[in-house]
Amino acid sequence: MSNFRLLNILFIFLLVITFTIGCDISDKNQVEEGINDNWPADGVYFMKWDSYHGYFEGEEPYIQLSIIQVHSIAQENEQSYKKYILISDKGEITVTSANYFPGPKGEKYSLYTLGLRLPKMKPGRYIINKLRMIDSNNQQKIYDIGKWVIDIKKGFKPKDLDLGKKTFISGYFDWYRVEILNNTQEKIYIKNLDFQLKIPVKTITKIGKDFNMTEYLDEEPYVEPGETKVFQFEFVSGVNDNNPKFISLRPFLYYEINNKNKFTILPTAIYSPVVNDKIILELVKSLN
Incomplete structure (x- = not known):
């Protein structure tokens, strides 16, 4: 499918x-x-x-x-x-x-x-x-x-990373969660999501022990060769607006490998109240 x-x-x-x-x-x-x-x-x-x-x-x-x-x-x-x-x-x-x-x-x-x-x-x-x-x-x-x-x-989609479980749909615009697998023989440093919405948003990166984020890990955002890690990008907005928000997000993910900055795209997530x-x-x- x-x-x-x-x-x-x-x-x-x-x-x-x-x-x-x-x-x-x-x-x-x-x-x-x-x-x-x-x-x-x-x-x-x-x-x-x-x-x-x-x-x-x-x-x-x-x-x-x-x-x-x-x-x-x-x-x-x-x-x-x-x-x-x-x-x-x-x-x-x-x-x-x-x-x-x-x-x-x-x-x-x-x-x-x-x-x-x-x-x-x-x-x-x-x-x-x-x-x-x-x-x-x-x-x-x-x-x-x-x-x-x-x-x-x-450009074209790089082969450095594979994606496992990921956010598809949420009732609130709170975070984007994804499993990232390092396909290379080099350490990969996950930098940030890149997107632009009408509402100003800051992103905070957190690492989880598993996809359900039962425990947060106090680690640097690295993915070792062959390793899979769960990243949660939390959205913080200074705008106090309680109106229903309908957001569709397909962000770029920036990372660093061998001192080179690269990017890929994460699948679409829909946020509907x-x-x-x-x-x-x-x-x-x-x-x-």
Whole structure:
């Protein structure tokens, strides 16, 4: 099973879990709070992500967008579109393939994930904030999708490191955890993660005895030849913001070997909060 398909399954699974947890709380208060009477007009609403994806040249970027479809009556299918175009600071990027993945449904809404495959692009940093969708009648709509930084660097994935277990999905933007195996005959020094989000973030590196981090090790961030170590990169932000955050992160990992600085890319991790009907309603109203 490919990492992309596994990520889709895990993302939908997270939506189901967070929706179920939220419903246990919200169902008891819906009538009292009048939630079912306050929904905005029927339509498609895109959650605004704060995301960063790193790639090597020659790779085809892939992003996932979250959609809330508000409907006054039950709907079976999402709108069909024939063309998707992402709008970046470097011009338009035509999507090469798109797939919808259905998620949980409420009385007034349905959740979907829209997976978009981008073409191979020249090295550089592309800042994407809008999506244009064109239907079969050539009618088009443009949506604000937040901020997606696609950072493409020259070079190819090095063979110095292998990755074991890693973070795929979390309900909070708290850390990225990964097992790192040194494939070389030289000691490797793990330096830092490199990414850029809208919110300022500092990263603290910690080493664990195992992937569950049952014990922290007071060691230098080295990986000996043939050794596997667990690294947890903890995120610290000075911004006091309790609003729900939707973050997709595919960071660069910098390391040093033989006095040379090198980098590789870690797989995508998705950070999406627990939501219930009330939070979804607030999100939709904020996007309206």
